[in-house]
Amino acid sequence: MNQKGGVGKTTTTASLAAAFARRGKRVLVIDLDPQGHLGLHLGVTADDVADRPNLYDLMLDDGAPVDDSVRCILRTDESGVQSDNGAGGRGALPGGVWLVPSDVNLAGVESELAGRMATGWAQRRIVQRIGVLARDGILDGDRRLPLDFILMDCPPSLGLLTVNALAFAREVIVPMQTHFLALEGLGRLLKTVFLVSQSFNPALLVSGVVLCMHETQTLLATEVVRDLQAYLDQNRKLEMPWSEAVIFQPPIRRNIRLAECPSFGKTVFDYAPQSNGAEDYDRLAGSVIAHTSHL
Amino acid sequence: MNQKGGVGKTTTTASLAAAFARRGKRVLVIDLDPQGHLGLHLGVTADDVADRPNLYDLMLDDGAPVDDSVRCILRTDESGVQSDNGAGGRGALPGGVWLVPSDVNLAGVESELAGRMATGWAQRRIVQRIGVLARDGILDGDRRLPLDFILMDCPPSLGLLTVNALAFAREVIVPMQTHFLALEGLGRLLKTVFLVSQSFNPALLVSGVVLCMHETQTLLATEVVRDLQAYLDQNRKLEMPWSEAVIFQPPIRRNIRLAECPSFGKTVFDYAPQSNGAEDYDRLAGSVIAHTSHL
């Protein structure tokens, strides 16, 4: 999450999911942005999803079956090699990426659910609808596969959709562009995390920041990273959800392949596996897995 | 406006305003984004504005005096040379930039005004409150200065704040990053323009697109520009608000100075007047003035 626009939330969600799958993990990604860019990045178009429930249907209608909303994006064998997209294999559990797609109607969900905010019902729709997948796993043929990760891609706002994600999440990853304005919004972001953790999700933690579109040679980037590290270190003793937050390594360098691959509906690992973008996200995935597993 | 995040809306608003002022024009800029980055870019902090009405106050309370919400950012003499920031000079009318700052509470304005959407009152708050400045000019000492331009910086969404801007504007400028996802959202953006022009503002036009953070050497940027030009050209005969839309020249090249200057609360013209960023926005300002004056 990050309320600032265009900082790499969607690119990070798609790339980390694919990188986890290449390590044999099972990842459910949820597109909370009415703009639907996560789905596009993963090769799913509006037509593909027209005949099945999407996140909007799930949030508004308890009758919409959550299993029908999940679509398989890619499968890997347990060592992470991509296998065909057939459902329900036998033997060892596959890794892979599954998606609950968004819908343009999500843009109105805040007004549509406004009447049910006071009770906290509107803020817990993802808890209520997706919780079962976290608990029971996702349907794959006639078996259910337990999930290793659920990644939620938020829109650039601190509204009801992002609050739903925070109410459900175990940890928050904050993609940030190493520009001045990135730091400026961080205080408000953390305040929102604090309020949601108080009201709805006491176990919520901010595990760390991902530096996106990092221009390694510039003074600006260096200063922003230094200021960010200082900010996080000052907060270590405070017993806040971000007291343990780190800057994940490595930073993700600016790389044209990461800008190109969404137009092919592919992650950078399919589109340009030798690029800096693939290398950086692969190493980042290793750091996130190591960091998360000790939480 | 552009619902996609981080594409250069704020940078373009601040830089064009300063470029216009350097040509002796008088520009009112209005920050519609609860994140308040336009104010920051122009050197205005939350403390500076605490004792005066901001845009949230104007939209919620008809009693808040609009003249009090306007603050002078910079003044130029009529040939565009920056003069000191004193109010109410004599003689020839100065150019300059004036700001109506935003406020974090704007994030809630959609819910707060939800009950008054049906009548169209909520969508026309800017028309109602700012219209008087367009008509009578802004207060400068004991005289009123007529405005040459009003620039409204929108948040990354197509919600009530952006609708307010569209209901008031004469023309729409769309900053776009020359990446794939930029084109993908354009259809929805234009649909919103169409709906608002139908309901509230029949004279509304899309004058054109500003290409931001343009990476001139890349194939991706070249292809995106070509696809965009084709899209605009196909729409020429349709009698839509964007039938005459152009791609403004020149594109704004990616330039680290444009990323650095907000942290100093300065426009690129103060911070790095010899940079590519300053040159590109200055030339763009000339194109926009030429294009706009024939509308």
Ligand SMILES: Nc1ncnc2c1ncn2[C@@H]1O[C@H](COP(=O)(O)OP(=O)(O)OP(=O)(O)O)[C@@H](O)[C@H]1O
């Ligand atoms: N490391 C990178 N190098 C180059 N381009 C990048 C990189 N990361 C992301 N991009 C591109 O920058 C743009 C913005 O990235 P992205 O869509 O991931 O941001 P976002 O935070 O999800 O945006 P939004 O706030 O609109 O949801 C996209 O066109 C994307 O392809």
Ligand SMILES: Nc1ncnc2c1ncn2[C@@H]1O[C@H](COP(=O)(O)OP(=O)(O)OP(=O)(O)O)[C@@H](O)[C@H]1O
């Ligand atoms: N031409 C450029 N070269 C380099 N950096 C740029 C350029 N234009 C803008 N930036 C930087 O990119 C980031 C995003 O730009 P900006 O804030 O203007 O986008 P925005 O569309 O207003 O974002 P939001 O959707 O959050 O309002 C900022 O850190 C800004 O300083």
Ligand SMILES: [Mg+2]
């Ligand atoms: Mg996104």
Ligand SMILES: [Mg+2]
């Ligand atoms: Mg902005």
